[in-house]
Structure formats: C-alpha cells, structure tokens
Amino acid sequence: xxxxxxxxxxxxxxxxxxxxxxxxxxxxxxxxxxxxxxxxxxxxxxxxxxxxxxxxxxxxxxxxxxxxxxxxxxxxxxxxxxxxxxxxxxxxxxxxxxxxxxxxxxxxxxxxxx
Amino acid sequence: xxxxxxxxxxxxxxxxxxxxxxxxxxxxxxxxxxxxxxxxxxxxxxxxxxxxxxxxxxxxxxxxxxxxxxxxxxxxxxxxxxxxxxxxxxxxxxxxxxxxxxxxxxxxxxxx
Numbered sequence: 001x002x003x004x005x006x007x008x009x010x011x012x013x014x015x016x017x018x019x020x021x022x023x024x025x026x027x028x029x030x031x032x033x034x035x036x037x038x039x040x041x042x043x044x045x046x047x048x049x050x051x052x053x054x055x056x057x058x059x060x061x062x063x064x065x066x067x068x069x070x071x072x073x074x075x076x077x078x079x080x081x082x083x084x085x086x087x088x089x090x091x092x093x094x095x096x097x098x099x100x101x102x103x104x105x106x107x108x109x110x111x112x113x114x
Numbered sequence: 115x116x117x118x119x120x121x122x123x124x125x126x127x128x129x130x131x132x133x134x135x136x137x138x139x140x141x142x143x144x145x146x147x148x149x150x151x152x153x154x155x156x157x158x159x160x161x162x163x164x165x166x167x168x169x170x171x172x173x174x175x176x177x178x179x180x181x182x183x184x185x186x187x188x189x190x191x192x193x194x195x196x197x198x199x200x201x202x203x204x205x206x207x208x209x210x211x212x213x214x215x216x217x218x219x220x221x222x223x224x225x226x
Contacts, residue, residue: 043216102148105157
C-alpha cells in the first residue's frame with residue numbers, strides 16, 4: 001500500500017538511449033515533484049506539477065521532459081542519455097502548499113548510464 | 115549557491131546519549147524548516163518541522179531549535195537509539211515557491 005511508488009527502482013542503460021521513470025501517488029495530493037540526487041548527495045528539484053499544470057521548471061536540459069496525465073501520476077522522460085545523468089531520481093508529492101507538512105517521497109530510481 | 119548547508123558529513127554517538135545535527139542557511143526569506151531522515155535505498159521521510167516564527171518544536175525524542183539571528187537550526191535526538199542511524203537532511207521552504215531547498219545531509223551513526 002505504498003503512498004508514492006516509482007518504477008523502476010534500478011535502471012542501467014547505454015549512452016544515447018531514451019528512458020522513462022514512472023511515479024504514482026495514492027495520497028490525493030495535488031502537487032508532485034521530481035528531485036535529483038547527484039553523486040555529491042545534493043537533492044535538487046527538477047520539476048513540479050500541480051493538478052497537471054507545470055509550476056516549477058528548474059534549469060534542466062530539455063532532454064528531460066515531465067508528463068503528468070493526471071494529478072496522481074508524474075512521469076519523467078529522458079532522451080539521449082548522457083553519463084552525467086547518472087543519479088538517483090526521487091519522486092515526491094505534497095498538499096498544494098507543502099509548507100510545514102513536507103513531502104512524501106518515493107524510494108528513488110537509481111539511474112546508471114554506461 | 116548553497117543556501118542550506120550541513121557542514122558535518124557524519125556524526126557518531128553512543129546509544130542513550132544526545133545527537134545534535136546542525137544546519138545553517140543564508141536566505142532570510144525561508145519561513146519553514148524541516149528535517150528529513152533517510153535510510154539506504156529508501157526515500158527521505160519527514161521527521162519534524164518548525165516555522166520561522168518559533169524557536170523550538172518538540173516531538174517525542176526529537177526537538178528542533180531555530181536561531182534566526184544566527185541563521186542556524188539544529189535537531190536534537192534524546193536519547194539516541196541504534197534505529198536512528200540514518201542520513202538526516204535539513205530543508206528550507208519559502209511560501210509560494212512550492213519547493214524545498216535541501217542540505218547535503220549528515221550521516222548519523224548510533225553505536226550500541
């Protein structure tokens with residue numbers, strides 16, 4: 001009965017490939033996020049959607065494209081993968097105004113580009 | 115441009131003693147601060163938060179202190195237990211931005 005679930009948990013792929021990571025939440029939250037944790041352990045926001053509307057789009061290469069078919073799902077598509085894309089990607093959700101309540105994170109997808 | 119900093123990458127504490135994890139920030143516009151706990155191969159989980167209008171918030175063994183003049187917050191865990199061994203992230207939030215800015219984490223090891 002996972003609140004925020006991401007698939008796959010591990011993804012190993014070659015440079016130049018296109019891949020997708022899926023995320024679903026069953027908490028009824030309005031807002032979903034993608035965060036990237038790099039090799040230096042920085043957790044940085046990439047995108048956020050509120051009720052299928054893009055509200056945060058940080059400085060991310062346009063090879064990364066989020067898609068939110070409904071407010072319970074936020075997928076991440078990555079085209080032409082590069083070695084530097086290797087990281088752990090976390091999906092999260094929150095009530096519209098997270099404020100004091102925090103996010104609920106998924107368990108992460110470890111992407112390795114070889 | 116690291117607005118939230120955790121300068122201690124690791125900390126070891128004996129079981130039963132106090133663990134103190136520190137976090138510094140630079141942006142005076144932050145109005146909420148949170149602590150997250152992360153176990154290996156799992157996502158961070160929300161632990162405790164504090165509003166910028168308060169200087170202390172307590173939840174069981176966990177207490178967060180905020181010193182706005184020093185732009186510093188700390189998480190106290192008393193008494194520390196082996197199950198508290200994890201990476202702890204502090205995060206800061208500005209209303210209306212919809213995002214948290216995270217520190218790089220401190221790995222706490224509680225020794226039995």
